[in-house]
Amino acid sequence: MTTFIKIEEPHKGPVDTTSFALWRLGFRPFYLLASVFAALSIALWALQFSGWMQHAYLQGPIWHAHEMLFGFTLAVVVGFLFTAGRNWSGRPTPTGWPLAALAGLWVAGRVLVLTPFGWAAALVNAAFPMAAAIALAIPFVASNNRRNYFFVGLLVLMSAASMGVHLAQLGVITVPGWAGIQVALDVVLFIMAVMGGRVIPMFTNNGVPGAKAQRHPLVEEMALGSVLATLAGDVLQLPPKAMAALLAVAAVAHLIRWCLWQPWTTWRTPLVWVLHAAYLWIVLHLALRAISMMGGLPPSAATHALTVGAIGGLVIGMMTRTARGHTGRPLRTDRAEVASYVLVLGAALVRVVLPLVAPAMTVPAVLSSAALWSAGFGLYALHYWPVLTRPRLDGKPG
Structure with a gap:
């Protein structure tokens, strides 16, 4: 049709x-x-x-x-x-x-x-x-x-x-209710993997002169297939060693995928580097979860690498870019947007890394991360309130 x-x-x-x-x-x-x-x-x-x-x-x-x-x-x-x-x-x-x-x-x-x-x-x-x-x-x-x-x-x-x-x-x-939470986490991870693969290389090549972000069919299949396998493993409650193996394969596949997108070329373009930085948290989530399955780390580190780092980072990056594009605004960032990126990604670093290197600092890390997260999205809400509630600048519908 x-x-x-x-x-x-x-x-x-x-x-x-x-x-x-x-x-x-x-x-x-x-x-x-x-x-x-x-x-x-x-x-x-x-x-x-x-x-x-x-x-x-x-x-x-x-x-x-x-x-x-x-x-x-x-x-x-x-x-x-x-x-x-x-x-x-x-x-x-x-x-x-x-x-x-x-x-x-x-x-x-x-x-x-x-x-x-x-x-x-x-x-x-x-x-x-x-x-x-x-x-x-x-x-x-x-x-x-x-x-x-x-x-x-x-x-x-x-x-x-x-x-x-x-x-x-x-x-x-x-x-247990946490089984439904884990399935939802895997579904969101798959959505991010699919959409990241579609838009991050394209945004990189469109927004960074000379960038040569690539997509390799075999790597794409491995990256997406490994996430689906992880989802199936969680539903079927596979043994920890089997899950650790699946997660390790997934981490390697997503790291190769990320490298093919040429992230080091984007550091002058915040609207693009925020997406690369957020996607790297997917790699870290998969690696940390594989280690936690073997009893090497607390599972909360992997969970917050996904939720605060990957979800938070991709959300704040995509919300600024798509809101700008669909309201007829130029695809470039201002100081408020860059500040929101730094605050949200900083929240991930504090929440995941500090408790791992200094377990006694877990409570201050949680409180500091929460404050950074709240400030980052609060800044977005204030900055984009007039953008989201008023018509497009070019007069087009939408």
Whole structure:
């Protein structure tokens, strides 16, 4: 089937840059919500520790992990896929009141986990990725965009993982809730590996004169296949030695992939080097997790290398680049954006490295990392509030 993509006519007449544009395209509300939530969730975490939220349905580390994945990360993924999906399919993705309703569903999920209403929280949090999957499937199927069908499947899997966490929390199933968290981590890792492979070499060659970032078919297969194998291993609960072997192969494959992208050529271009720096955290996550499987390191180091380093770094980098591109702004950074990169990647270094080299400094490391993370995403939210809520500078739709 042939897909016809409408070519937009150049805008004529005066450009409206003052009206409210938050619901015009998926990245706008979800990037803003995710960044605000990333900054404020540290305060919620502190309130839980202080005993002010004893009525909350999800508490402690399980709340922290759940909200990192099914709150913050999933919001960015959905915002990105709704925006990119329109370009991939040539068909509209949710805008206007349907987009506002999906954003409201996400907000409801964040609120309900802090209330005593466990079943309501479970249903709403599982419903959000499922609704996003359906909304994404409609343009993909209409345009026969089979290359990206798997994103729909991954969102459905995230819905199932979320429900698994909640059913365990509610005592309905005996499988621990952390199993659902691990599956969700693997799914997000695969999404980052796929999208990183698509955009980082392209952004490098487009943004850095003379760069020769490459993609090798065998390396691509090994990198993506090893992540899928890791996901399967976690689902099947393979023995630690087998998982360590899988993770070691994955770490080597992703390191080779990263080197082929010529990261050392990008240091003068923050909009590109932030993505390379974040992707390196995937390599470190896989290596640290392989070591932890053999009992050599605490598993939290590997987990935070993925969540704070890779997810945080790729999210802050992609949110700035795609927001600039889809609002008609030049693809270059200012001081506030570079500062947000440094703060988020600094949070990863402090959270992962300091406890490893000085275990007695774990608590100060956690607090310092939290402050850096909150400052980085808080800066993004403040800086991009007018960008995300106002129309494109070039007058085009979106």
